[in-house]
Amino acid sequence: MVETMNTLTFKMGLKNGLPIALGYLSVSFAFGVKASLLGIPVWFSALISMTNLTSAGQLAGITVIAALGTISEMLLTQLVINSRYFLMGISLSQKYDESFTTGKRLFLSAFITDEIFAVAISERGNINARYFLGLALLPYIGWAAGTIFGAIAGNILPQSVQSALGIALYAMFIAIIVPPATKKISVLFVVMLAAAISCAFFYIPFLRETISAGFGVVICAVIAALVAAWLFPIKEKETENA
Amino acid sequence: MPDTLKILLLIFAMAGITYLIRMIPTVFLRKKIKSTYLKSLLYYIPYAVLSAMTFPAIFYATGDTLSAVIGTAVALIVAVFRLSLIIVALLACAAVFIVIII
Structure with missing residues (x-):
């Protein structure tokens, strides 16, 4: 086991969490606007953000909620979309030092996100629970606050501004997937395949009538990722950036 | 209710x-997970999910197809230059807003 870096403090966690929090403010603002456009009340959106802390999962979730989908549809959708946290949880558990008691693991695992994971995993040596708590605190507050601002703004802004903001969250998703897709042929492949299947589900009447929106995303993502993993298996190091 | x-x-x-x-x-x-196939699958799933959620939903995100398609094009083009998420989003929103008010 690598020796614990005693230098990692709660305060350093806060400092490293601040830029994540600022990013989350804008993403969750877009989420709040989107939720309000779907007719979801402000306090529901706030509750979702405070209990989930995940952008793609929450967007898929409000789509299921707006359509009053079934519980099993919700569970399966979240299981597939958030499956990456499982991998991150495994990686993080190797970095935790002895300050991570089972109780702290139970509590702090709720704050594993792509960005918090990326910062935590990039620290040299092991990390302690104080540092992780500091790292998670501001992003959590930023995520909740941004959602509430967005949900309120979505209700009071003029129609033209609301419509313009409706594209924000999707544009952010594009900003996430395009840079790696221009660098790696395998990511470009999985992105194009998923988009193609998703469009087929939407535009082919028979498929559109039989597959609901929530399940559609799940099926597209799993098929595209299965094919990509089969055609382009990746080496050790690369998974860390997921 | x-x-x-x-x-x-x-x-x-x-x-x-x-x-x-x-x-x-x-x-x-x-x-640690040892299987290369499983690791690859978990690596690709986030990209596949985001792509499937974005397309074709983005074309209907603004209420009219023309502004949405132009907003999508702007997002795709500026994203290539690795700008931050919020800048890409704001430029796409601005493009949609301009098309709507014209």
Whole structure:
């Protein structure tokens, strides 16, 4: 086991969490606007953000909620979309030092996100629970606050501004997937395949009538990722950036 | 309002499963995944999910197809230059807003 870096403090966690929090403010603002456009009340959106802390999962979730989908549809959708946290949880558990008691693991695992994971995993040596708590605190507050601002703004802004903001969250998703897709042929492949299947589900009447929106995303993502993993298996190091 | 109860149930289902996905490996698993295929799958899933959620939904995100398609084009083009998420989003929103008010 690598020796614990005693230098990692709660305060350093806060400092490293601040830029994540600022990013989350804008993403969750877009989420709040989107939720309000779907007719979801402000306090529901706030509750979702405070209990989930995940952008793609929450967007898929409000789509299921707006359509009053079934519980099993919700569970399966979240299981597939958030499956990456499982991998991150495994990686993080190797970095935790002895300050991570089972109780702290139970509590702090709720704050594993792509960005918090990326910062935590990039620290040299092991990390302690104080540092992780500091790292998670501001992003959590930023995520909740941004959602509430967005949900309120979505209700009071003029129609033209609301419509313009409706594209924000999707544009952010594009900003996430395009840079790696221009660098790696395998990511470009999985992105194009998923988009193609998703469009087929939407535009082919028979498929559109039989597959609901929530399940559609799940099926597209799993098929595209299965094919990509089969055609382009990746080496050790690369998974860390997921 | 029976819908309120249903929505609350859906929110708790969403929160519960998401928490379990994060909690189980950190509490119960302390070993690394060895299978290359499984690791590859978990690596590709986020990209596949984001892409499937974005297309074709983005074309209907603004209320009219023309502004949405132009907003999408702007997002795709500026994203190539690795600008931050918020800048890409604001430029796409600005493009949509301009098309709508013209």
